[in-house]
Amino acid sequence: MAALKASKQGLAKIKQKRKELGWPIGDHRWLEEASSILGVSWEEKGYLADGISEGTWSRFLAGKEGINTPAFKAYCQVLTINWEEVANPLERQDWDSAPDVSVFYGRTEELDRLEEWIVKDRCRVVALLGMGGIGKTTLSVKLAHQIQDDFKSLIWRSLRGDPPLQDLLGELILFLSNQQKTDLSNTLEGRLSQLMECLRSQRCLVVLDNWETVLDTGSLAGHPRQGYEGYGELLKRVGESQHNSCFVLTSWEKPKEVAAIEGPNLPVRSWKLKGLGSDAKNILKEKGLQEESLWEELIQLYKGNPFALKIVATTIQDLFDGSVSDFLNGTLFLGDFEYLLSEQFERLSQLEKKFLVYLGNYAEPISRSQLQDFFCSEISVTELLKALESLNRRCLVEKINNENGTFFTLQPALAKYVTRKYK
Structure with a gap:
């Protein structure tokens, strides 16, 4: 869903207008007025219009994340502000099924380095690599939120379900062109060319999750599956052509096209994600485990893999009454993490x-x-x-x-x- 958020200058204007009205931030009148603008009376219905909530109001005031367009415009109208004057220019986002990252641990070094690559060094392709459960998807979403102000359009897509490349290209072209390029080519080469036009016309961020699903199995790493060779051509085209946009992909394995054209001083780079380290203690704390002195040993046993630690922590609570020492005295437990390892x-x-x-x-x-x-x-x-x-x-x-x-x-x-x- 397309979303809007306020620019830095817009946030200052919003703050000023809010103070002029004199209502406290938590006053329910903000929500009631915005809901009425969207055609739903709180007094008559007892509920608010879709998109109007304490959460969207908080995000509107913070300006760090986009909210749905009708809600953004309604809040601006309550404040007697022209929404076009405060919205981040040409801000267009489509997060599809991207997970919520409101709870996020560590990764400060990774986020800083990746932001430098994309914002400062203008990388065209960045691959986030790592074994299953290590946190690539979560990091991709957090990174996209962190750097979104540097782009005019942002789209996040998962490749689970193995979408044919021409279908994916069609989605990207329509969104990035703001529905202007409706005469989609019938050929793969034609759609690749149309996509490149979009990437050159404005600075776009495209995040493609689960790239491994279009890669072959039973052979050496990084080769496209039969019938999905076009995905490799997409990477080559985006990585080698001149434009100001960026593709971020996550994968269990490095695509051979990335391996062929990447380099520390080149516009195509990859980052191999490791475990959380000491930041993983936050997971164990949330799970309510005992014996904090043993948490480091537990983390090292699973190399800080967030998914594995969440599974293990639940098992320790359910079967060992929260006792880490009792769990460590037994055999190494894999649980549902074993299915993920098996798949790899x-x-x-x-x-x-x-x-x-x-x-x-x-x-x-x-x-x-x-x-x-x-x-x-x-x-x-x-x-x-x-x-x-x-x-x-x-x-x-x-x-x-x-x-x-x-x-x-x-x-x-x-x-x-x-x-x-x-x-």
Whole structure:
């Protein structure tokens, strides 16, 4: 749904007008008057018009998030303000099914760096990568809210459901052109060209969640599925063409098109998301767990994966009366997180699965030469390096560099999953 919010200058005018009326911020008259403007009388109906609530009023005054257009205009009319004078110019947003991020923990470093890439460095494509449950989707929404003022249009879409590329392009073209480009091309090439015109005509932010759903399974990481090769062409076109817009995508694995054209000083970059670290304590606190001194051990066990920790924390409350020590004395519990790991594991090639099982059976990190020695009778060095690179692009192996060289290992939860699967 399209949304509006006030500009910085608009917020100052709103504040001034509100003071002139003399009503306290929490006065219900703001809501009643706005509701009446939209045709619903509070006195007669006992309820407010759609979109008029304490929440939208608070967001209207804060100006950090957009609210639906009718409510924005109604609040402005109550304040006797011309809405066009206070609205962020050409502000158009479509959040579709983006999750609520009002509860958000940490990620300050990631948000600052990503904002720098997109706002200051003018990156055209930014890929947020990480294993399932690590928080990519939530971060993409939080980032979009944080940088939305730098764009004229913003659209967020999930690729779950595997939408055909021409359908997705049609949605993007219609929205970004403000319904002006209705003569959509019947060819993929034509729609790609029409999209690029939109990206050049104004600064747009496009967020595409769950990119892994259009990638192939059973082969090395990052290759498009059969019939979805056009998505790779979309990335190449957006990453290599001149424009001022930005595509942000989230994925379990790095698309090969991103790997081919990314670089620290180039307009295409990727960020591999890690666990929350100490910020994950907020999750455990909200769940009401006991023995705070043991929380760090619990967090490390699941490498700060927010989804895994939420599942585990619920289990600790339900089955261990909130006692972290009792839980830690037992076996590593995966719960519903195991289904997510299974979904990722089944995407791997057979060689990658063998690698994970081998790594999962060793408590210590393993060097590349050790892997080579173990698999020397099965594969060449080239194949080994390709498989390692693929697992790294899938964010399923942890790479450790020290004075003795480069070593590879698995997170405890993933190691537990593969050893349980292949006893």
